[in-house]
Amino acid sequence: MTELLVRTDDLTKRYGERIAVDHIGLQVRRGEVYGFLGPNGAGKTTTLRMLLGLVRASAGTARVLGAAPGNPAALARIGMLVESPAFYPYLSGRDNLRVFARYAKVPGSKVDEALETVDLTERAKDRASSYSLGMKQRLGVAAALLKDPELLILDEPTNGLDPAGMADMRMLIRRLGTGGHTVLLSSHLLGEVQQVCDRVGVISQGVLVRQGTVRELRGHGSLRVVAEPLDEANAVTARMFGAERVSVHESALHVSVDEDAAPSVNRELVLAGIAVRSIGWHERSLEEIFFEMTAPEEVAK
Amino acid sequence: MNASVVAEFMKLVKRPATWLIAVVWMLLTLVFGYVFPYFSYRGTSTGPGEPVGEQALSGALPAELASTAIQGMPLFAGALALLLGVLATGSEYGWDTVKVLLTQGPRRLSVLGGKLVALAVLMLAIVLATFVVDGAASVVVASITDSPVNWPPFGELARGVGAGWLIVVMWCFGGAFLGTMLRGTALAVDVGLVWALAIENLVRAFGSVVDFVDVVQRYLPGTNAGSLVAALGGSAQGQPGGTPGVTEVVSGTHAAVVLGAYLIAFAVLACVLLRRRDVL
Ligand SMILES: Nc1ncnc2c1ncn2[C@@H]1O[C@H](COP(=O)(O)OP(=O)(O)O)[C@@H](O)[C@H]1O
Ligand SMILES: [Mg+2]
Numbered sequence: 276m277t278e279l280l281v282r283t284d285d286l287t288k289r290y291g292e293r294i295a296v297d298h299i300g301l302q303v304r305r306g307e308v309y310g311f312l313g314p315n316g317a318g319k320t321t322t323l324r325m326l327l328g329l330v331r332a333s334a335g336t337a338r339v340l341g342a343a344p345g346n347p348a349a350l351a352r353i354g355m356l357v358e359s360p361a362f363y364p365y366l367s368g369r370d371n372l373r374v375f376a377r378y379a380k381v382p383g384s385k386v387d388e389a390l391e392t393v394d395l396t397e398r399a400k401d402r403a404s405s406y407s408l409g410m411k412q413r414l415g416v417a418a419a420l421l422k423d424p425e426l427l428i429l430d431e432p433t434n435g436l437d438p439a440g441m442a443d444m445r446m447l448i449r450r451l452g453t454g455g456h457t458v459l460l461s462s463h464l465l466g467e468v469q470q471v472c473d474r475v476g477v478i479s480q481g482v483l484v485r486q487g488t489v490r491e492l493r494g495h496g497s498l499r500v501v502a503e504p505l506d507e508a509n510a511v512t513a514r515m516f517g518a519e520r521v522s523v524h525e526s527a528l529h530v531s532v533d534e535d536a537a538p539s540v541n542r543e544l545v546l547a548g549i550a551v552r553s554i555g556w557h558e559r560s561l562e563e564i565f566f567e568m569t570a571p572e573e574v575a576k
Numbered sequence: 577m578n579a580s581v582v583a584e585f586m587k588l589v590k591r592p593a594t595w596l597i598a599v600v601w602m603l604l605t606l607v608f609g610y611v612f613p614y615f616s617y618r619g620t621s622t623g624p625g626e627p628v629g630e631q632a633l634s635g636a637l638p639a640e641l642a643s644t645a646i647q648g649m650p651l652f653a654g655a656l657a658l659l660l661g662v663l664a665t666g667s668e669y670g671w672d673t674v675k676v677l678l679t680q681g682p683r684r685l686s687v688l689g690g691k692l693v694a695l696a697v698l699m700l701a702i703v704l705a706t707f708v709v710d711g712a713a714s715v716v717v718a719s720i721t722d723s724p725v726n727w728p729p730f731g732e733l734a735r736g737v738g739a740g741w742l743i744v745v746m747w748c749f750g751g752a753f754l755g756t757m758l759r760g761t762a763l764a765v766d767v768g769l770v771w772a773l774a775i776e777n778l779v780r781a782f783g784s785v786v787d788f789v790d791v792v793q794r795y796l797p798g799t800n801a802g803s804l805v806a807a808l809g810g811s812a813q814g815q816p817g818g819t820p821g822v823t824e825v826v827s828g829t830h831a832a833v834v835l836g837a838y839l840i841a842f843a844v845l846a847c848v849l850l851r852r853r854d855v856l
Contacts, residue, residue: 324675324854324855324856327675327679328678328679329675329678329679329854329855329856330854330855330856331854347681347682347683348681350679350680350681351681353679355676355679357675357679358672359672361671361672361673361675361676362671362673363587363591363671363673364671365590365591365592366587366590370586370590373586374583374586374587375676375677375680377579377580377582377583377586378579378580378583378677378680378681378682378687379680379681380579380681418676422680422681
């Protein structure tokens, strides 16, 4: 059994009439980088705030590091950066971390370590209000690292960063992930999740529509056949592999078989007197899958 | 909670607003307690009021240090204390740092408890500083007017410090409560100052004519702060040499009890709100 650091059952949050998070069952395993993927307003931040004990659930349960959300002993093992990084503008970067370290009861020596990790040592003496957005984001990560946490909860940490800053941040997260931390990373950027994460949960309109590895989400590819007449081609391939494996999509035939079935499909079609214009291997992009999964009619199911 | 107190102190001491408020506080206590009285003694006051002469001078001499040092606490110092309280809690919402504090591990109540303890200690430091600054000013006034330097007995000074502390901590916790309730600084400052500077005075104006308003005002924080000062020898507003905000509506004991009750109520209410509400 893999140990679950985060486990929610039917976790729900209502704001008046609106359901922000709708019976979510999230499972984050020890040692993985888990991507919590969903468009803006899907309910990611609300979920993470519930996991941290900042927001009370309306229904359902959550266990984080084996304890109820907000449990002080568990919080001592969690680092977090939720929504935008927050600081005292009149304090230096280092003093900000010192204040947080006090509350977390971690020794002051951790402050310089954390600054080093995010490459902010040189500017640590400057006021936090003078930092660029990227530096603030990095200082936010440093604050999350102070406790040397087992579990890192990062809410859209690349938001607002320029491409170079994003790349840096992703590398940092990947490094933390391989360094024995478990990371729960929320994002609305598919590419980011694909690059950084081991497993993904997709949330849309408060509903967790899918959870699994990137491979699993993507599903199997198919042979895409453009031929004429299409319905005869459909009949031939259905006879070969069964009708349930064949579908028509955008005036092309999609046959769910292995790639090396292509020559035999081609031969059968030609023998049946069908004009084959093209035949090729097709994998849906994650983008397509993402849009499909987060489409309102799909979520309603 | 110790850790929270220390962390809170780091924030308070390094915050420019804290020092700005403390400096304004000292300037106001000097101006109203010593500079203006000295000039009205010298007869240079050009206002409609006649120079109040000896009476004004006596308040500015060392013998009356205890009452003079606290006479501003019901009004301007109370308002400044309220401001400090609002800033201490409200800014955490404005800067969104409250979510960071509450996820570091301490319980919500120890975060707020640490804040309140740190604020109370800061208030004590400022009240003591007020006595030191005012004491020095009174010696200056005594020497340039050739008056005797008779210090009040230690018991009177200690009572003065205690009363001043009670008054400003009450206002300060009121501010901390407003900052927590309204989750920010702007509105909380407005509400607090309008209450302390305007509404209390209006109620007091009607209190002398309408009976039930009089009953109400006996339980208002400002009235009780003013009465506590009056009980310790401060002259009430309207009397010669009297100070705005100082009143004789209730007895000193009544005032101390009501102020203590407000202080506790503000602290408890702030705790309840922080504990129960979502941090959004
Ligand atoms: N404090 C709040 N009051 C009312 N509705 C809220 C509140 N916070 C979030 N919501 C709503 O809950 C939904 C989810 O928001 P959020 O969790 O911030 O999404 P995400 O982080 O995925 O962008 C949104 O529809 C948002 O409008
Ligand atoms: Mg969000």
